[in-house]
Amino acid sequence: xxxxxxxxxxxxxxxxxxxxxxxxxxxxxxxxxxxxxxxxxxxxxxxxxxxxxxxxxxxxxxxxxxxxxxxxxxxxxxxxxxxxxxxxxxxxxxxxxxxxxxxxxxxxxxxxxxxxxxxxxxxxxxxxxxxxxxxxxxxxxxxxxxxxxxxxxxxxxxxxxxxxxxxxxxxxxxxxxxxxxxxxxxxxxxxxxxxxxxxxxxxxxxxxxxxxxxxxxxxxxxxxxxxxxxxxxxxxxxxx
Numbered sequence: 361x362x363x364x365x366x367x368x369x370x371x372x373x374x375x376x377x378x379x380x381x382x383x384x385x386x387x388x389x390x391x392x393x394x395x396x397x398x399x400x401x402x403x404x405x406x407x408x409x410x411x412x413x414x415x416x417x418x419x420x421x422x423x424x425x426x427x428x429x430x431x432x433x434x435x436x437x438x439x440x441x442x443x444x445x446x447x448x449x450x451x452x453x454x455x456x457x458x459x460x461x462x463x464x465x466x467x468x469x470x471x472x473x474x475x476x477x478x479x480x481x482x483x484x485x486x487x488x489x490x491x492x493x494x495x496x497x498x499x500x501x502x503x504x505x506x507x508x509x510x511x512x513x514x515x516x517x518x519x520x521x522x523x524x525x526x527x528x529x530x531x532x533x534x535x536x537x538x539x540x541x542x543x544x545x546x547x548x549x550x551x552x553x554x555x556x557x558x559x560x561x562x563x564x565x566x567x568x569x570x571x572x573x574x575x576x577x578x579x580x581x582x583x584x585x586x587x588x589x590x591x592x593x594x595x596x597x598x599x600x
Contacts, residue, residue, distance in 0.1 A: 365516075366406060366516040366517055366587065367406070367407060367516055368406070368407040368408075368409070368483065368513065368514065368515050368516055369401075369406060369407075369408060369409070369515055369516060369517050369518070369519055369587075370408075370409040370410070370411060370506055370509055370510040370513065370515045370517075370518045370519070371398065371401075371408060371409070371410050371411070371519045371521060371583075372410075372411045372412075372413075372502070372503065372506035372518060372519065372520045372521065373394070373410070373411070373412045373413065373521045373577060374412075374413045374415060374520075374521070374522050374523070375412060375413035375414045375415035375416040375417065375419075375440065375441070375444055375502075376413070376415050376416050376523060377390075377394065377416075377521060377522070377523065377577050377578065378390065378391055378394075378412070378416050378444055378447065378448075379416045384416060384417070385416060385417065386416065386417075386443075386444065386447050388447070388451070391447055391448060391451045392451045392454070392455075393580070394448075394451075394577065395448060395451035395452045395454075395455060395457070396455060397577075397580075397581070397582075397583045397584065398410070398452065398457070398488065398583070399452065399455055399456075399457050400583075400584055401583055401584065401587060402457060402486070402488060404584075404587070406587070407483040407484075408483075408488050408489075409479070409483070409488075409489050409490075409491060409509055409510070409513055409515060410445075410448065410488060410489070410490040410491070411441075411490070411491050411492075411502055411505055411506040411509060412441055412444040412445055412448060412490065412492070412502070413441060413444070413501075413502040413503075414437045414438070414439075414440030414441040414443070414444060414502065415440075416440075416444070417440035417443060417444070418433075418436050418437050418439075418440040419437055419440075420433040420434035420435075420436065420437035420438075420498070421433075423436065423437070430498060430499065431498035431499070433498075434498035434499060434500075435465075435498060437494075438464070438465055438492075438493040438494050438496070439465070439493070441492045441493055441494060441502055442461070442463055442465070442467065442470070442471065442492040442493055444492075445461045445463070445471070445490040445491075445492035446461060446470065446471070448490060449461050449490055452488060457487075457488055458485070458486065458487040458488070459487060459488045459489075459490060460472060460479075460482045460487055460488075460489050460490070461489075461490045461492055462474045462475065462478075462479055462489060462490070462491055462492065463491075463492040463493045464491070464492070464493040464494060464495055464496030464497075464505070465492075465493040465496050471492065474491065474496075476512055476513070479491075479513060480513070483513070489513075491505065491506075491509045493505075495508055500560070501557075501558050501561070503520075503557035503558050503561040504557075504558060504560050504561045504564070506518060506520075506557075506561065507557070507560075507561040507562075507564040507565050507570070508564060510565070510568075510570050511564060511565075511568040511570060515570060516570075516571075517570060517571045517572070517573055518565060518570050518571070518572050518573070519573045519575065519583075519586065520556070520557065520572060520573065520574045520575070521575060521576070521577030521582075521583065522574065522575075522576065522577065523576060523577075523578055524574075524576060525540070525575060525576040525579070525592045525593070526540045526541065526574050526575065526576075526592060526593055526594035527540065527541045527544055527549070527554055527555075527556050527574050527594040527596065528540050528541070528554075529541070529552070529554070531555070540592075540594060541594045542594065542595070543594070543595045543596075543597065544594060544595075544596055545596070545597065545598060545599060546562055546563070546565065546566035546596060546597070546598065547566070549562050549596055550562055550563065550566075556572060556574060556594075556596060557572065562596070565596070566598070569598060571595055571596065571597040572595070572596035572597075573586060573593055573594070573595050573596075574593060574594045574595075574596070575591055575592065575593040575594075576592070579591075579592075
């Protein structure tokens with residue numbers, strides 16, 4: 361596989377990643393470890409946008425499944441992503457990385473509103489920009505928020521760091537014969553309902569020709585290996 365050249369990326373982390381080995385919440389030691397990997401990537405010359413899910417604190421879909429109003433539950437989920445963004449900002453700044461949090465739900469006391477030109481300026485100055493609160497509206501996941509920000513910020517790729525090492529043709533936890541794709545095109549992901557990101561996020565990346573790189577962030581040092589084209593990963597792209 362040829363090594364891609366990225367100048368600007370959006371790194372999407374699932375909220376569950378911040379739990380570490382806990383059952384819920386934020387493991388500060390694990391957040392610090394991930395922050396160090398993000399710092400190393402930034403120090404290599406990359407401009408980095410971050411989006412973090414909120415599933416370690418509250419998941420809107422789960423709340424709706426238990427009888428909550430879906431919109432209300434989704435707003436609670438957005439607030440969870442802001443908490444995760446602030447935790448990651450703290451971890452990054454403790455190791456000397458200037459960081460800004462921009463939230464799609466306005467809360468001026470703790471973070472900036474999402475302003476694209478201001479975010480561009482932050483990136484040009486070497487700061488990491490963490491986008492929180494998804495798209496600021498219910499019925500959209502943080503995956504959709506990540507795809508939207510990747511398109512808006514003209515990122516070269518969307519890297520999705522999760523607990524699995526790529527995209528499989530079946531659930532590897534349930535099917536031992538599941539095979540991992542090295543590359544797969546957007547239309548196959550949508551047609552076969554492969555669990556990469558939700559359909560609207562995949563479609564948005566397809567329409568803007570933004571490759572999606574799925575890898576395991578739980579494996580120490582894997583972000584650097586993936587950026588070097590060496591780590592275990594699946595690349596979703598046009599004509600794969």
